[in-house]
Amino acid sequence: MPRVAKFGSFELIVAQRLLTRHGSHVPVGSRGMEILIALVENHGQVLSRDTLMERGWPGLTVEETNLRFQMSLLRKALGDGQGNQQYIQNVVGRGYCLVAPVDWHESGENAEAADKTARNGGKGIRQSRLPAMPGCFIGRDDDARKLVELVETSRLVSIVATGGMGKTTVALATAHRLADRFEGRVHFFDLSPVVDSSSVAGIISSGLGLPPQGGDILSVVAGHLADAHALLILDNCEHLSEAVVSVCERIVEAAPQVHLLATTREPLRALGEHVFRLAPLAIPGKEEPVTAERALASSAVELFMDRAAAGGHREPLTDRDAKIVVDVCRQLDGIALAIELVASRVSTYGIRGIADLLDERINLHWSGQRSAVPRHQTLGAMIDWSFGLLSDTGKRILVRLAIFDGPFTMKAAQAVVQDAKTGLFEVGSQLAGLVEKSLVFTASTASPVQFKLLETTQSYVSAKLSDDRDYDAVALRHAEYQTARLKDDAVEDAIFGGRDMTGYSSSVAGLRSALNWTYKKPEHRVLFVRLAARAAPVFYGLSQLPDCELWSRRGLEKISEEERGTVLELLLLEGLAVASMFSLGNQHFVQESLDRGMAVAEDLGLLEHQLHLLAGQDILMTRVANFNAMANFTNRNSDIATASGKPQALAMVDWMNGVSSHMAGDQKKAVRFLEQGFRHVPVASDLHVDYFGFDHKIRALIALARASWLMGDTQKARKVAVEAIASADRRQRPVSICIAHIYTATVAIWAGDHDTADVWIDRLLATTDRFSLTPYGNVARGLLGQLRVARGEYRQGIIDLTSAILACQSDTHHVLVSAFQRSLAEGHLANGDDDAARDALQAGIDLSERSGGKYDLAAHFVTAAAIETSTGASPVAWLERAVKVARHQSAHHLEMQALIELAVRAEQAEERRRWRGDLAELTRRFPRGATGGIVESAHALLRTGSA
Structure with missing residues (x-):
């Protein structure tokens, strides 16, 4: 007991x-x-x-x-x-x-049950010999608890799930928990070896200990159970459904105290049946940050590591490996058997090795425990069992559904799978049957309902599809369906203006599959070009930049002379330009694509496209640090924006002028243009100003934050920077998130707010890694180097900056390189390498002068003064140049920094009075409440005479 x-x-x-x-x-x-x-x-x-x-x-x-x-x-x-x-x-x-x-x-209940059995002399239903509880029972406690309650209140319960999900394990756990309540009379029947459906009643009779019977065995069993209080477990019923239904309904009618629990891959559809669908093991959500602790709290990862350890793997789960294991469990759809089989190989291949093998294709033939039933010894055998139970039509339809690499709708399935032999109604009926058999799952219950194959099933039937003689016909219908779905104007007019593309998110895998197939088929070139052009806005709108670049480029390679100058070519040119700029850097073909795209858009008279392309030209000029050329594009844009009459277009032109003025070093003019743009589209407005992949409202906010800080309004700078971050977070567009964090981080570094800069740079790095925005990732590492130098971590800062500068130069992404060179010079100077400091700074000054990006030229001159001081030379000439430039630019913060240095270093009393007087006048221009290290140093100097 x-x-x-x-x-x-x-x-x-x-x-x-x-x-x-x-x-x-x-x-x-x-x-x-x-x-x-x-x-x-x-x-x-x-x-x-x-x-x-x-x-x-x-x-x-x-x-x-x-x-x-x-x-x-x-x-x-x-x-x-x-x-x-x-x-x-x-x-x-x-x-x-x-x-x-x-x-x-x-246990008193057990003792009472034992006494009752003894008094009965063992008559009636004998005590059962249940199989032992499974040694590994992870993640199913809640399921077993719910089943206990359901079996107690319902006479017939079926556990339904696909193969390998753990139906038998959960059924056994439920049976053991109910053993006392049924006084030990719990009987387990494994029906998987049974081939002849007429044998089901005989199997149950034998298991109950009844002598061999002739005639109607089911009547004998029902009569024997009539007064019994017992639980019967019927395991693996899917291939004997009709016979099992007959047995269950007869027992339920004849034996009111007998309860039945069945496991099956599809509902029995018996009278009085209560279906319990067994869900996959829990996996952390895609949006959750994954750590080892969080991962191990999920049942799928817990099972994976448990089975890995049983196979000889002894390493602890690290945060880095946790992400890999979560992805593996997600690929295996949370199926317990699949996880166990794959995890058992970790000691051989390692966690990363396992992931690499799965990326190539799930290995359906890895073996599990030799004691397992044959259908559970490999994933292939597990699916073979279910596949073999299908009708020929069901098999054909399931194999053809493998053409969908992701979710699909009923309409999509009918369009692609139907043929002369199989009509639309038959496809719908068979699909419903495959769902019931747990071979197809509903991926979403929203309208329209979406279906998907589990990854394991997908691997199995994909191999069969590739050998199907009708494969090309199915693939063609699939590609035509994908193209037709994207034919509506909502996609073609989306360009890259920020239209919500989430409705197409489930199509990404299918688009890739259709594009791959049509690209390799010369006879379907026209279909490929059309599909590539219509897919480009979708890929970009869903932040799939590598796909957008790849298929836009391949589409342009395949385009014919007749198709040149059409909207198809324009979409491909825009796709190539915008995706390449953000994922590959500012390569020469970006400019070529923009120029050709503008020519096509002008010929077609498409004003909106022209606005996008001119915005792209402006952004490209900013990124390559050609600020002298930016005015040409903003003037041309102004004419087109006026013609369009849209407030968004008018605001964008003002903001482009503001950004150009800020980078060129005229902060007063920059603020005037930027605030003028916000009169067209206020900060709080619901209007989005999306042109060429940029949210120009966010771009204007970060420029306003930087210009405000340079002019001395630290409170406004901080407020606007926070609003820029919040706006980017609300939009959830990776490019906007990146630019918001890049340029607000520069403000935080300028202000000495290192903790805030650290947080923003960390978020920036996470976004660039997640969405393959490599050029922005290089800038992020440069910002990290700047922060480390500012914190006194000179050696690592120099390493980061050197690497970032080389990478940005390779990408032709020069916009912040001048600032990185100055920080690199400061790092070398602190390390005592004056020559390296001078070389790095001179490179930064040369780039500022050459590009026209002079917003921080005064800061370069202050650093030059520090280098002169280190070598024993006078810094005064450099500091006076800094004051002159900063004053001309209304860059009051930089002017204040140079004046402090002059006042401190002045040797003559008259010079000290002059510089202190200029400093006192400058502090009065700062808004009340201005804060920061430089402002506080200025006030301290004016109060005490020392900085």
């Missing part, structure tokens, strides 16, 4: 791994349950953290944070700390202890 531990209001039945409170089940995960049992069995004793981790994660090396996480969940389940009740105490430096008194006793 099982022993029961009672503590507080809780009872723990150790053998069943069951915790109850006042008779109600308290859910506790498998790790937490092992830890709780250890604490209860050793109540009053302190168990070390190592002991508890070995108990919860046998054979695994895990971080202590995993134990703390499980302990937190356990305390929450116990209500520890509520109402002054304490069960578990943390003994600092030693471990944990269960401090509540524990009373051990035998």
Whole structure:
């Protein structure tokens, strides 16, 4: 009889791994349950953290944070700390202890059941011999609890899921938990080996211990069970559905105290059946930040690491590997068997090696345990079992659905799968049947409903599709369907203006597949070009820049003379230009694409396209640091914007003038233009000013923040910078997020707000890595180098800046290179290398003069003065140049920095009075409440005479 531990209001039945409170089940995960049992069995004793981790994660090396996480969940389940009740105490430096008194006793229910069986002399339904509880039961506690409740209230319950999901495991766990309630009369029948459906009743009769029967065996079984209180488990029913339904309905009618629990890959559709669909194991969501601790809290990853350890892998899960394991579990669709089979190979290939192999294609032939039933020894065998049960039509349709590499609708399936043999109605009917058989899943229940194949099934049927003689016909219908879906004006007119493309997100995999196939088929060149042109805005709108660049370029390679000068060519040119600029850098073909695109747009009289392309020219000139040429584009844009009459276009022209003025060094003019643009489209307006992949409102905000800081309005600069970040976050467009963080980070570094700069640069790096925005990633590393130099981490800062400058020069992305050169010079100077400092600074000054980007030229002169001081020369000439330039540009912050240096270094009293007087006058121009290190130094100098 099982022993029961009672503590507080809780009872723990150790053998069943069951915790109850006042008779109600308290859910506790498998790790937490092992830890709780250890604490209860050793109540009053302190168990070390190592002991508890070995108990919860046998054979695994895990971080202590995993134990703390499980302990937190356990305390929450116990209500520890509520109402002054304490069960578990943390003994600092030693471990944990269960401090509540524990009373051990035998299960009274079991004893009563045993006495009753003895009094009956063993007559009636005999005690069962259930298979043992599975040794690995992870992530299914909640399912077992729900099934216990469902079986108690329902006579016939079916557990439905695809193969390998863990139906048998959950059924056995449920049976063990219900054993006492059915007085031990729980019988398990594995029907997977049964071939003849007429044998089902005989199998059950034999399992119940009845003598061999002739005639109507089912009537004998039903009569024998008439007065019995029992639970029958019918495992693996999908290939015997009709026979199982007959047996179940007869028993339910004849034996009112008998309950049945079936496992099957599709509902039995029996009278009174209650279906319990078993979901995949839990996997962290795609938007959640993945750490080892968070990953191990999900059942899929927990099972993966448990099976990996059982196979000999002993390394702890790191945060970096956690992301890989989560991706692997996601590829395996959370299917327990698939995860177990793949994880068993980790000791051979390593976690990264496993991921690489899966990327190539899931290995359907990796073997599992030799003791497993044949259909569970490989993934291929598992799917073979289900595939073999389909009709010929069902097989043909399932194989053809492999053409969809992602979700698809009923309409898409009918358009692609139907042929002369299989009409639209038949496709719809068969698809519904495949869903019931758990071979196809509903990916979304929104309208229209979307379906998908699991990755494992996809791999299996894809191999069959490639060998299908009708493959080309199916692939052609698929490509034509994808092209037709993108034919509407909403896509063709989207250009790259920020239109919401999320409705097409499920089409990305299908578009890639159709483009790949048509690209390789010369006879379908026209279809390929049309599809590539219509897909470009979709790829860009969904931040799939590598796809946008690749297929736009290939589309232009395949375009015919007749198609040149059409909207198709224009879309491809825009796609190539915008995607290449943001993902590959400012290569020569970006300018060529913009020029050719403008010519086509002018010939076609498409004003909106012209505005986009001129915006692209302006952005390109900014990125390559050709600020002298920017005015030409803004003047031309002004004429087109006026012709369009749109407030967004008029605002964009003002903002482009503002950005150009800011970069050229006229901050007063910059602020005037920028604020004028916000009169056309206020900050709070719902209008979006999206041209050529940029949200120009965000671009204007960051320019306004920088110009405001240079002019001395630190509070406004901070407020506008925060609004730029918030606007980018609201839009959730990667390019806008990048530019917002790049240029607000520069303001934070200027202001000495290193913590804020650190946060913004970290978010920038995460975005560039996630969306393959390599040029912005190089800029981010340059900003990181600037921050490190500002913090005094000179050696690492020099390394970061040197690498970033080379990468930006390779990308022809020069906009911040001059500033990076100055920071590099400051790093070398602090390291005592005056020559390297002078060379780096001179390169920065040369670039500023050559490009016309003189907004921080005064800061270069201040750094030059510091280099002169280091070599024993006078810095005064450089500082006076800095004052002159900054004053001309209304860059009051930079002017203040140079004046402080002059006032401190002045040797003559008359010079000191002059510079202090200029400094005092300048401070009065700063808005009240202006803050920052430079402002505070100026006030300190004026108060005390020293900086």
